[in-house]
Amino acid sequence: MISILLFVVAGGGGLSAEFATETACQAALEQMTEEARPNPSFGKCVPKGNVELSKPPARRPITAPASPPLTAGEWLQFFLAIQPCWNVDVGSEAADVNVTIRFNMTPDGMPLSSSITQVSATGGSDAAQRAAYDSGRRAILRCAVEGSGYSLPDEKYEHWEEVDVTFDPAEMRVR
Numbered sequence: 001m002i003s004i005l006l007f008v009v010a011g012g013g014g015l016s017a018e019f020a021t022e023t024a025c026q027a028a029l030e031q032m033t034e035e036a037r038p039n040p041s042f043g044k045c046v047p048k049g050n051v052e053l054s055k056p057p058a059r060r061p062i063t064a065p066a067s068p069p070l071t072a073g074e075w076l077q078f079f080l081a082i083q084p085c086w087n088v089d090v091g092s093e094a095a096d097v098n099v100t101i102r103f104n105m106t107p108d109g110m111p112l113s114s115s116i117t118q119v120s121a122t123g124g125s126d127a128a129q130r131a132a133y134d135s136g137r138r139a140i141l142r143c144a145v146e147g148s149g150y151s152l153p154d155e156k157y158e159h160w161e162e163v164d165v166t167f168d169p170a171e172m173r174v175r
Contacts, residue, residue, distance in 0.1 A: 067159065074153065082139050082143050082165060086136065086139035088135060093124045093128035094124060096169070097169065098123060099129065099166070100121070100164055100165070101116060101165050102163070103117070103163065103165075107154065109144065109149030109151060110149045110150075111140050111141060116140065116141075121133065135167070136165065136167040
């Protein structure tokens with residue numbers, strides 16, 4: 001069992017960007033322009049807590065990537081690009097559900113709708129979890145179409161070909 005402390009950016013409007021160290025979190029914030037920040041309270045790195053992993057996440061086979069990984073700032077701007085299209089009915093049971101969604105993207109930054117799957121969900125009933133997943137799925141697809149794909153570095157495609165996004169309505173309510 002592995003236990004790690006993750007840091008998240010506070011005031012992020014409901015989407016989380018997690019960092020293994022506070023230094024990495026701060027570096028992501030420093031890379032962002034003021035215009036890219038969603039609100040004035042955005043910009044504090046806070047401990048999320050310990051996360052225990054019983055086994056490493058199942059992903060692609062380990063190979064040496066040909067390009068450098070995305071920076072924390074690039075990931076954060078990607079998450080912020082999805083946020084405006086995410087709508088949660090605060091009066092519904094789905095507003096108490098955290099859902100993580102995995103999907104693949106094409107090299108031009110468009111999500112493959114057939115690849116969008118729910119990785120995990122906590123809180124609420126099965127119906128509420130389905131509603132939260134549907135809301136996140138719509139946000140992913142809608143913002144991609146409105147922006148003609150997500151703006152991510154072409155040369156780092158192997159790092160964002162498959163992504164996980166966590167939608168957290170509690171963060172959205174804290175604004």
